[in-house]
Amino acid sequence: xxxxxxxxxxxxxxxxxxxxxxxxxxxxxxxxxxxxxxxxxxxxxxxxxxxxxxxxxxxxxxxxxxxxxxxxxxxxxxxxxxxxxxxxxxxxxxxxxxxxxxxxxxxxxxxxxxxxxxxxxxxxxxxxxxxxxxxxxxxxxxxxxxxxxxxxxxxxxxxxxxxxxxxxxxxxxxxxxxxxxxxxxxxxxxxxxxxxxxxxxxxxxxxxxxxxxxxxxxxxxxxxxxxxxxxxxxxxxxxxxxxxxxxxxxxxxxxxxxxxxxxxxxxxxxxxxxxx
Numbered sequence: 650x651x652x653x654x655x656x657x658x659x660x661x662x663x664x665x666x667x668x669x670x671x672x673x674x675x676x677x678x679x680x681x682x683x684x685x686x687x688x689x690x691x692x693x694x695x696x697x698x699x700x701x702x703x704x705x706x707x708x709x710x711x712x713x714x715x716x717x718x719x720x721x722x723x724x725x726x727x728x729x730x731x732x733x734x735x736x737x738x739x740x741x742x743x744x745x746x747x748x749x750x751x752x753x754x755x756x757x758x759x760x761x762x763x764x765x766x767x768x769x770x771x772x773x774x775x776x777x778x779x780x781x782x783x784x785x786x787x788x789x790x791x792x793x794x795x796x797x798x799x800x801x802x803x804x805x806x807x808x809x810x811x812x813x814x815x816x817x818x819x820x821x822x823x824x825x826x827x828x829x830x831x832x833x834x835x836x837x838x839x840x841x842x843x844x845x846x847x848x849x850x851x852x853x854x855x856x857x858x859x860x861x862x863x864x865x866x867x868x869x870x871x872x873x874x875x876x877x878x879x880x881x882x883x884x885x886x887x888x889x890x891x892x893x894x895x896x897x898x899x900x901x902x903x904x905x906x907x908x909x910x911x912x913x914x915x916x917x918x919x920x921x922x923x924x925x
Contacts, residue, residue, distance in 0.1 A: 650724055650725050650726070650727055650778055650784055651670070651671065651722045651724045651725070651726045651727070652669075652670040652671070652726075652727050652728075652729070652771065652774055652775060652778065653670065653671040653672075653673065653718050653719070653726055653727070653728040653729070654670065654671070654672055654673070654728070654729045654730070654767070654771050655672065655673045655674070655675055655710060655730065655731055655736075655738055656672060656673070656674045656675050656686035656687060656906050656908065657675065657731035657736070657738075657763040657764060657767050657906060657908070657909060658672065658729075658764075658767045658768040658771050659764065659765075659768055659876075659903050659904075659905075659906055660672045660768065660771070661674075661686070661687035661688070662674055662687060662688060663687070668775065670771070670775065671718045671721070673710040673714050673715060673718055673738075674686040674687060674688055674710060674714075675707065675708070675709060675710060675731075675736070675738070675906065675907075675908035676707065676708040676709070676710070676908065677690065677695060677705045677706070677707055677708070677907050677908050677910075677911050678705065678706045678707070678708050679698055679703040679704070679705045680703065683708060684907065686906050686907050686908050687906070687907075690907050691907065692878070692879070692904050692905060692906065692907050692910055693879075694907070695907040695910055695911070696878065696879045696910065696915055699910075699915055700915075705910075705911040706911065707736070707908050707911045707912060709736050709737040709738040709741055710738055710741065712741055712744065712745060715738075715741055715742050715745045716745050716748075716749070719745055719746070719749060719755055720749065723754075724754070725754045725755075725756065725784055726754060726755045726756065727756050727758065727774060727778075727784065727787065727788070728742050728755060728756065728757045728758065729758050729760055729767070729770055729771055729774060729791070730742055730757060730758065730759060730760060731760065731762075731763045731767060732759060732760055732761045732762050732763055732767075732839055732840070733759045733761070733840060734838070734839065734840025734841060735762075735763055735839075735840070735912075736763075739757065739759050742755075742757050743757055756784065756788065758770075758788065758791060758792075758795075760791075760795055760798075761795055761798065761835075761839040762795070762798045762800060762839070762921070762923070763800075763909060764800070764874065764876050764903065764905065764906075764909060764919055764921055765872070765874025765875075765876060765901055765903060765919075765921045765923070766794075766798040766800070766872075766874065766921050766922070766923035768874075768903075769794070769872050769874075769923055769925075770791055770794060770795065770923075773790070773791060773794065773925075774787055774791060777790060793924075794923055794924055794925065795923075797865075797871075797922075797923055797924035798921065798922065798923040798924075799834070799835075799861070799862075799865065799921065799922050799923075800834060800835055800919065800920070800921045801832050801833065801834050801845060801858050801861075801919070801920045801921070802832070802833045802834070802842065802913055802917060802918075802919050802920075803830065803831075803832055803833075803851065803854060803855075803887075803917060803918045803919075803920070804831065804833065804913060804914055804916075804917045805878075805880075805914060805915060805916030805917055806914035806915060806916060806917075829847050829848070829849060830847070830848050830849065830850060830851045830853070830854040831844060831845075831846075831847045831854075832844075832845040832846045832847070832848070832854050832857060832858060833845055845857070845858075845861075851883075851887075852890065855887055855890050855891065855920070856890075858891070858920055859890070859891055859894050859895065862891070862895060862922055863894070863895065865922075867895055867898055867922050868895070868897055868898060869897040869898060869899070870924055870925055871898045871899070871922050871923065871924050871925065872898065872899045872900075872901060872922065872923055872925060873891060873895070873898045873899070873900050873901070873920070873921070873922045874900075874901045874902075874903060874919075874920075874921045874922070875887055875888045875891075875900070875901070875902050875903070875918065875919070875920055875921075876902075876903040876904070876905045876909070876918070876919040876921070877903075877904060877905060877917070877918050877919070878904075878905045878909075878910040878913055878914065878915050878916055878917045878918075879904075879910075879915055879916065880916050880917075880918065881904070883916075883918060884902060884918055885902065887918055887920065888900055888902055891920070898922070899925075905917075905919065
């Protein structure tokens with residue numbers, strides 16, 4: 650079985666090659682120039698271009714690259730995509746699967762998430778495959794984890810979120826308010842971003858997220874990931890605040906991939922959890 654995914658996992662294509670999986674890069678577009686995640690640009694490079702006035706948009710992996718990934722092997726393929734609705738990657742993959750002669754060997758999973766939980770799902774699939782689990786059993790185990798994932802975004806700049814088209818209209822209006830710290834989360838179908846809570850201070854906003862994580866029973870069976878767009882000290886402070894109240898979960902800290910920075914905007918912090 651061949652595992653295929655994309656750079657929403659924070660794995661670079663080169664890391665994927667070393668691990669024996671295929672990682673297809675998402676893309677950012679600035680002034681008409683296309684930059685592939687971790688190949689043409691890294692997160693710091695994208696943030697520098699934004700500071701210099703660049704206005705990035707995102708572009709999912711090309712259909713050609715997805716087709717190449719599916720056709721480079723005769724094995725069964727398990728493709729773990731960034732969530733449908735959060736990117737066009739999933740729909741592209743479905744289209745390619747339906748267009749090739751042996752598409753039945755391609756199994757596409759909508760992870761309904763991105764970032765930290767997406768990365769964990771790939772790692773779980775790799776581990777179960779190495780242990781000799783059947784493909785169908787691996788899929789069932791992945792779906793169990795997928796249904797437990799939650800994501801929260803504390804943005805610093807709503808303009809980027811508005812351009813992404815993933816905001817609900819109500820969430821977009823919140824961007825016009827001042828002196829508040831909004832927290833956004835996924836809608837029930839996990840295809841768009843909607844308001845979760847609005848607070849006057851970031852610490853209070855994080856406390857609201859902690860209360861939710863506690864209510865869903867986050868414990869040693871969960872992985873909590875904190876990802877950020879160029880604000881490592883803030884992300885570390887958020888991690889410490891959560892860890893102080895939920896001490897026994899596993900924690901990971903990441904810098905967002907370039908394409909995900911384009912979605913969330915410079916300065917954003919993303920807090921996520923998924924059951925192992």
